Amino acid sequence: MSAVEKVYFFDDSLSLTPKYAQKPRPAVWFPGIAGLFLILSVAILLVIYLMLDAKIVNIQYRLSHLETDKVKYVENNSMLALEVEKLSALSRIEQIARKNLGMEAPEERIIIKPSEIAGVSMPTAAAYHQEAPVGLP
């Protein structure tokens, strides 16, 4: 028997049991189940946390891609707006009107002043000045 082997101390008053067995045997089944339950709960919570975290990461990646897409769409929109501006250039409109549609500028323009027909006031040059910011003192 080696020096580190279990050493038993004999006492006549006690039965032949190891010293640690002298205490009354505790009811170990309850803390065991509780511990297991606790560990399981923590594990479940951890899994849920990890799943949520993974989902958040995925969503953030998706958001990042969507933001990239958004930039592309905004850029496309700007390109289309530019195209509209190009197509609405007055030189192009006049060319189409004259060449394709055979239109011509009117020789004379009819302007009717309602003020002199029905007593209704018309905008005048003075009214134009009131609308336009004028820098004179």
Add this chain to the structure above:
Amino acid sequence: MRRRTSSHFIRTKARGIFLFYIIVVSFFIVAFRLVQVQFFNGKEYQVLAHRQYNDEVSLQPKRGSILDRSGSPLAESLTAFSVVANPYQITDAEAASVMLSPILKQPQKTLLGKITQKGYFVWLSRKISDEEAKKIKELKLAGVEIVTESTGRRFYPKGKLAAPLLGYTGVDEQGLDGVEYFYDKELKGEPGKIMVELDALGQTIPGGKWEMAPVVNGLHLASTIDETIQYVAERELAKAVKDTKASGGTVIVMEPKSGDILAMANITISKEDKDKSGSDSFKNRAITDAYEPGSTFKTVVVAAALDSGKVSPTEKFYCGSSLLVGGRVIHNADDGMTSPTGKEDAAGILTYSFNVGAASLGQKLGNEELYKYLDRFEFMRLTGIDLPGEGQSIIPVLPDWTPLQLATISFGQGIAVTPMQLLRVYNTIANGGYLVTPHIGKALVDDRGEVQKILSFPPPRRVISLETAKQMRSILQKVVEEGTGKKAKITGYSVAGKTGTAQVVENGNYVSGKYVASFIGFVPAEDPILAILVKVDEPTTMIWGGAVAAPVFQAVAKDALWHLRIPPTYSGGIVVKKKAE
């Protein structure tokens, strides 16, 4: 048994001690290395780690747009694409250059040279169009990539409209001329940067470090330019230049009271080919080039004479066919206008544009008084317009004026002024006597459309009295109704203005057969809304300002008034009737 147990214990103990020392030594080695890494090489590793995990992206601001007075963009910036190549990855350089050449509009040999040179990176073409980028992507050439530039590409959606006025930008979108140059600081904005942590795939780590110095986009310039009036001015000027086989011309449309420039058109035809624009077609001659104004300058002299009180409106001056001054004979223009009595008042001199009468009136006014008014009208200074490269006038220094110089200056010879300077004088007459600062910029607007700054310019200064301005308006109205400017008449509106026909000066001498035809006026005469200058350079089929420039004024003013919804000033229920009615 006991002995055996004891030796086993000793061996185990020895092993434990050995292990202990190993651990201690290992600890010290690790600790030493840690100290070395942390304290001695810490900064170096910090930089390396920073490079590996952090990505710093420089953010270039979007250049602001230039808008016309209704908010329509005249210049704007969009994302720019460029073509780059990695010559080592291109397997068939010959075929690649053949395919790229028509798209990039570069000679095939030039492209071949680029993609066969040594190196991993070469620019093939920078800031190409969206269509070109799409075509190149479709080719799917190995080693040829489309990259997005950090700075944008400048677009002018209205094509060449107002090109000399707007100017242009360089490859990195820096303003190089015109409005683009003058307002470059406001348009370009301020760059920012973004710093993010990257994962092994080079993607941004969500929730990782994210620092940002925000980019400040350039502000948009809300200009005073009216797209429609600008278009009309360019169209009518181009027509006149073509019809008269001229070398170019200028039209400026301005609001007399505010100083807002509504249009500024310039055409320059090269000497080599009169059907095509010359290389200097971006030059804004309306403000850069001083020219001898001819009879349109008589208005300045008459206004000075009346305002100074040296000449009364009814005072008559000699207007015969010739006048001897300083040993030289001055003649009236050979335009068929003669004075029945040989004497005319200020109104008559302007109406029929008598050189002799203007010289006589100038003599009465005198050197000093005329010079004083030239100074008041700020001919010796720049107009202060918000454009680069404004030209100086050429006016002889006062003590050196000879009697002949006074006479010739009185009818617009022997001096040179810019079109903008001269139009400013007509503005002054139109608005009741105030000299206003012409300007293109109105306000600076941010991306949300909110005004960040309203641009301000020197306030108007009174230079002639209201009474003089009214007298001049009346005289100039007579020029159009009865005199040389009849072709500027617009049905339904009262027009005031003055014609001018001046010989072209080259190397200090008048060139035979080369003239500048001009008309400057305003409408409606009694309460002007538009002041317009028309100048046609070197017309060949006709030369007179009244025949060449006045019709351009009429066409531009008519469409501009219609566009601005300015009602006619003539009375009557139906103001303008169809000929058939």
